[in-house]
Amino acid sequence: MKRHAALLIALLCMPPALSAGAGDIVVDAEASVAGFSLRTRWGAALEGRFPELSGEVRLLADGRRQVHLRLSARSVEIVGHPRYSRLTRGEGFFDAERHPEVVFVSEAFAPDLVREGGALAGVLDIRGVQRRELFEIAPAACARPMVDCPVLVTGSVRRADYAMDRWAFALSERVQFDLSLRGAPTP
16 A cells, blocks of 8 residues: 555656656647748748647656657648648658658656756658658756657758658758657657
8 A cells, every 4th residue: 555655646747748647649730830941042041831730748667768650641731831832742842742751659668757958769751651750859947858848859851861852953852850849748
């Protein structure tokens, strides 16, 4: 009985983002932002975004966490450029008809990573090509990241690594991802 009481007290003292319900945190699509940027060969910046996203941060049996994030390639847009948005969804870039989602599944990580910041490794799937990538989590601005403040994540990938090599004459090779993720513990 004492052991159960001690466990209950320990769970109650944990931040809600790490102890609610089954322990998972669902990404709040309305409060989160998933964006990317590209540069043209002429130096202009193109800002893109994924208006539709979903995911969760799962609590694993050993206490570590794992991110599962899905971004809709079908709704991807280049801000202020409807024509570029259509091209970005097309065969030469995300090929959204055949590959409707961009998916990231992280390796397991310690819960402190979202508070302290650091490298987050995982597998990124774009156009059916899966590659291990590293993203950087910024130190949290609050005690309960994802609940009281967003978790900020950045990273860049090479387009050619994902067979997005059309328009090499016009676009730079790197795609910079910038995410601001908010969530809520599962009930």
